[in-house]
Amino acid sequence: MNVTRGLPHKAVDPGRRATGSRRLAAFTFLFFTGMWLSKTVQPLYFERHGHLVAFGLSYTAMAVAGTASVFTGRLADRWGSRPVFLAGTLLYAAGMALRVVHALPVVAVVSGFVAGLGASGIFIAIRTWIVHHVAEEQRAGVVARREFMNHAGMALGTGAAGALVALAGGDDRGYVFVLLLAAGCVLAAALAVPPDRTAARPGSGTAPGDKAGPGLLQTLRGNRALACGVVGTGLLMGFYVSLLTPYLPLLLKERGVPLELVGVVLAAAGLSRLTAAALAGPVLRRRPPLRVFLLSESACAVATLVLALAVNPWTAAVVLVLRGVFLLGATVSQELLQLSAFPGAVAGAFFGLVQSAFLAGDALGGAVGGWLYQALGSDRTVLVATALTAANAVLVPMFYGRLGARTSETGKEPAHVPG
Template sequence: MPVILLATTLMVAGMWVSKTLQPLWFAQEGHLRNFGLSTTAMAIAGLSAFWSHKIVAGRSVGGVLTASCLAYATGLALRVFVNSALVAIASGLIAGLGASMFLAAVRIDVARQPTEQRLASVSAREAAIQVGTVIGTLLAAGLAAVVGRSLWIGLLVAPTLLIAAAVVGRRVGRPADSAPPPPEEVQQSSGPMSGRSRVVGVWALRGFAASLVIPYLPLLLEDRGVARSAIGVVLAAAAVGRLFALRLVPLLDRHLGTRRSAVVSELLLALLTLALVPAVGATVVIAAVLLRFAVTTFTTVVQDLVLFSMASPIALVGTAQAAFLIGDAAAGLVAPGLWLGGGEGALLIAVGLLFVTAICNTTAILPQAREREPAPA
């Protein structure tokens, strides 16, 4: 498990170097629409997660991690070419396949663990992601300060980190399906709707809402007066905040329970997204972004715990991830136009969708989840 966490940290560091610099690079060169095409293509390629449980089964986790990191690195390296829509689409397709398989393999590895270990495993995985985010965003900030307008130089650091993740990933040799599946996995999704179609709907809406906001946070921060070289520092601080927030997840889960935590965290996320809409100063926007990232920690962990507590959790991991990317792909088509107009429309749509997903999650998903009751006060 520690080796998987190290590979995850390196992979996410490369991801966030790219995430932080990409929108700035494309916008600077006047090709933000090509950025949207690339992120859409990436999301479409990520639909391979629908079959991730079959792709990963019977193969070593290390082999899957290595191959996926090399594919992701190739796709990100192509992002330096902003002028061609064709190259942007190709880079998105290659990167999307790699990123999707990596994240699915790590989540499936967690889903196969005994129920009592899942909260700790999900928290450890999320901690590795946030450490990688801190490294990647701080590195991106330093690169932005050093390379100036030659952001393509900084973008090439991302594939380097992914190659390092591929090397580390080779050390993970345990087969992804060596552990016996949990008892609930024996139940295949064969009942009416069986939760799968509901998961697709809710997670697609989540993907659409998230992708209207997250890829464009560097643009929002810059528009509200944050210096370009400081954007990475803000995002790194947000990741550090998420690490501290992780320490509160077990307490939240113990006293509220997974179901209540899922609803409360998603509603808070909607309110904090709404706080980004007014044209306020940099300090207020930074505070809202930091709080929003912290709350995202709770939503990420409890949403996974909800999935893992449903019937056929390993299959649902891929279904949820692919559905999220369907929404991601759709958002990639409309978000650039919304952000070229200032971004307020994108933020308001995201707020509305987060309220909708909170309601749908309460009525359609949570009733199918099994959960231990909150600890008595």
């Protein structure tokens, strides 16, 4: 199947803001502020009432809904990104509002599933909007600004949640107030949803809202090599991330970082990612994302290795903060590779496939992670995560590099993977 990427290549000033990118940045900030307000308060609220089982069911239902992202992505291909933006925002806000009900497991499951559908739709809509509305030269700046707003919203949401609960009374009223405020932030983000083009989407052959186009299975079969590579790398990344990220507080504590400073170190790591996001745009405009990913992910592997072997608590703390910078570089550069590699007319399906594969790997890593830490100990488990990170640092550039070379030879899009 011969399909094309989002925007045809033409000379564009990379320093010029893409139309609609300010609205995308505002949407991202409001969305992630609401998300992290709710994610911070919900477990505390459920634990307060002894209903952590219901919280776990809600979390699981959200993950299960997220694995259906590939179907949501195909809807974005057929309907355009704006309808998926709006539907996802409404669903996520509704699921968040239901979190005020803590005593009924059925409501918790419905809340998680609805919120999961909404969140997966939003993540896909953001990326498909960039494919169809942002020229390749401008994507590094747009993605970096979006990541900055992501981390800024995360910092505001996590930092303000406890204070807002206390200001609202500190009892159930405070928790309910913050949960509803979080849903309101997400709902307000709908006002900042960037517009779709009214003309035919470049490369798709159909106007937004036109239901014509191949089915999901036909789309994946027509791009079999791309689909297999996306699934493989997504599973790998999801697996090793879930082996490490949930256990970072434990690792710092085991390496001698005082318990009262563990949160400070994690906050510093978040601040390092925020700073890196502010600087990433100009750096990525000057350097090929394939090379940036290789260097960033390799540095992540080295930092993870040092974390496994560190005997000095402050070495572990500094390495974790630096790892945040490398992780941001790897995340942004990999998304730029995907934006260039995924055919524009079916980009939503492939971003959905990435998300589904990552969540499946994340679930697998979550299922075996605790067992590995108990059976092997933290040092050996982190060494396993190091090896998987190093493998990812090699396999992702190899996959996208070969994909770019092969599609250039056949004359099919994507014809260029920046390297």
